Amino acid sequence: MRENLLERMLFYTGLCVTFVFILAPVTFMILMSFSKNPDFLGQSFNFTIRHFYEIIYTRSLHFPEYLANSLIVSSISALISTAIAGMGAYAFTRFNFPGKFILLVGILALSMFPQISIVGYLFRIMAGVGLINTRTGLVLPYTAWVLPLSLWILISYFLQIPGELDKAAYIDGCSPLKTMWYVILPVASPGLFSTLLLAFIFSFNEFMFALMLTTDQAARTVPVGISLFQGLHGEIPWGSIMAASTLTTAPVVILTLVFQRYIIQGLTRGALKG
Amino acid sequence: MTSLKRSQDSRQYSYDWPWVTLLLGPGLFLLCLLILIPVIGTIITSTNRDITFMDGKWVGLSNYAELFKDTAFRQSLRFTISFIAVSVPLELLFGLGLSLLMNYKSSFRGIIRSLVLIPWAIPAVISGRIWELIYNVNYGLANYIIEQFGFEKINWLGTSSGAFWAIIIADLWKTIPFVAIILLAGLSSIPETLYQQAQIDGASFFRRFYSITLPLLRPVIVVALLFRTIDALRIFDLVFILTSGGPGGSTTSLSQLGFKYFVGGDFGYGSTLSVIIFLCALVLSLLVIKFGKFSQEAI
Structure with a gap:
């Protein structure tokens, strides 16, 4: 006792x-x-x-534009990376091909590359194709950046779906693509949802790429905006910075708390691999 | 953490090139174009003198030779290593404690599991700014609390040791929850019966922790340790916001130093530094693959 x-x-x-x-x-x-x-x-x-009035209505602060950029860029990146990772995870769990294990490990290694080892050259590529300071110029690297993690989470979900389901669809004459679309994806929808959420949060919080690849409100995201937020009169405007932070944090935190279960599942699967 | 072996019998279509190419193509294309090529490009650039508005020249490994003589590099290497050495063990220690709290059966279980996700979900830049405000000498929360206990105000971000600990504490706030979530997954896979058995045998709380929890949790702890080390190695956001590397460059991380060179237009030298960070991360990630639950038959 x-x-x-x-x-x-x-x-x-x-x-x-x-x-x-x-x-x-x-x-x-x-x-x-x-x-x-x-x-x-x-x-x-x-x-x-x-402070809230200020950051929303002071045009020169561009906060609403930053927030819109962030939301658009992260949503599109999350959608594309989840779709591509879904296809990849299906290939990895349902097909056999040479070099599969090496490929998978290689992709895992990619996900651990430090951003700094990419960002300099990425800047040159983006400058070369004229995508500096565009939303597309952020969506592309974000999609690639969250892809390995998304793939890992989805592979661990797809592995849990019994092979009998595929077999049944196969016997009924479904092609692999049809099987994936009508059989696997509906069953894996919780996994797809966690992947989508995590990919969104990771893109929304990303800083270094956005700092390097954007120059003004046309594509600048909230983290960069808030990091560069300076007062007009010298003294740091803490009230406004914290109002902007509160407004930005609120949707992410609410999303996280509402879908707590999916996030925890996704995180642990992403880290522990099935 | 289910068995991965099951995939063996779920394989329907074997070695079907058109399908595999179609399904993997888009992902591999993106990864090659936006991650692999930039990394290779960075490695190539590191062997060049490549500064904006100057003629480029191939210089072999002389950037590397210069780097190891560079005092700014040594300083940032020292900071990054000390940051890893202090933050990662603390994260694991507190993360383990927090995961035990999260696993403890009580009516607070749901609340605490939601709560820990808050620091994790808040963008690093925003948590950096919040902590910057907390460390404000005049009206920050940190000095307010210190004064309540009758101590002198601390110039957190203005002295090198203050700045170091300021970064550590702010980092712990954000990373302990992540570690706890990872370890929780390991904890919940330990069968409850083991604990019941031990309790019947009269094992104390500490004894149960030491003899059951720790050994069974070890593989997960190793993975969390490696993950966190890789992440700490590339620390950027928090330092950029809190100290911008100051005072006197004492908190400049490797990533931040590299970034400074890129922004300054010195791509050759910045790339050299990036390659060094990359190589360290690569070695660590190979260890992750070795110690993680990987085997040929996994998939």
Whole structure:
């Protein structure tokens, strides 16, 4: 019994520390975005929504454009990479071909390449084809960048689908493509959904490529916008930065919390390979 | 973590080139065009003197020779190695603790599992800016708490040791949850009966952790360790936001130094640095493949 009590005390202490450590920064961000003055700690808190008004309606800050760019680029990248990874995962789990294992390991190794080893030359390629500062110029590298992870997650889902399903479809005269479309994809839809979510979040949060490949609001994404956010009058406008951060974080966090189960599944499968 | 062997009997169509080409083609095309070619291009560029507005010239390995004499490179190498050496063990330690909390049966289980995803989901740039504000000397949360306990204010981002620990803490906030989620998957695959048996035998809480949890979790811990090391090796976003490499270049990471050269137009030298980072990551990823659950019959 005493053992049990000790265990429970440890648990609740850990729980409190975790809650505070995780939530304090987020709370601080939200409070700052609603505060008239940045130095409200230990002083009085004056509520205002001016910062939100500012970042949405001050044209020179371009925040709505950045947000639109981010949403468009990440959604398209997530959709394309999930579709391509779905096809790839189907080939890897349902067909036999020489060099399959090497190819798979090679793709895994690709996913661990540091971004810095790509970004310099990528800039040259994009400049060469005139895609600097365009959304297409971000969608392409993002799609490729999240592809290995998407592929891994989907392979682990596809492996769980029993072969009898394919066999039945095959006997009924379905081609491989038809089998994939009508049999595998519907069954794997939770996996496709986790992949889509993770690919979206990874693209939405990406920073280095966007920093290198964009120059202004035509394609610049929110992370780059927020990183370069400077005040007009010297002093860092913390209220506005935190308002922009709160607005950007809200959809991602809500998405994450609502679909918690899919995200955790996707993450663990992506990391542990089936 | 289901058995991968099952795929053997699920294989319907064997060695069907047109289908395999059709299904794998688009993905391989994209990966080659946007990842493989840039990497090869970077390796080739690293053997050139390649600076914007100057004539290019093949210089062999002299960029590399120069790099190893470069004090800025040595400084950033030292920072990156110390960052890995301090952050990764702490992440694993706290991540393990957090995963135990997440696995503990209580009415808070659902809440805590949602909660840990918040730092993970917030873009690194935004968490960087939040922490930058927290470390603000005058009205930041960190100094406010320190003052409540009666200590002197700390100039977090203005001194090199302050900046180092500031980066470590901010990084831990974001990465502990990730490690915990990975380890949780390992934890939940340990059969409950083992613990019940041990409890009947009178094994204490610590004994059970030490004799059951740790050994069974070891493969997952190794994978998490390698993943985190690769990720820490390429740290960029957080440093870029929090310190921009300062003060005095003491927190410039390898990725950031390389990026600086690219932005400055020195592609040859920037590529040389990138190749070094790439080679380190490659060695580590080969270790992942070795220690991960890989085998020829897996797929």
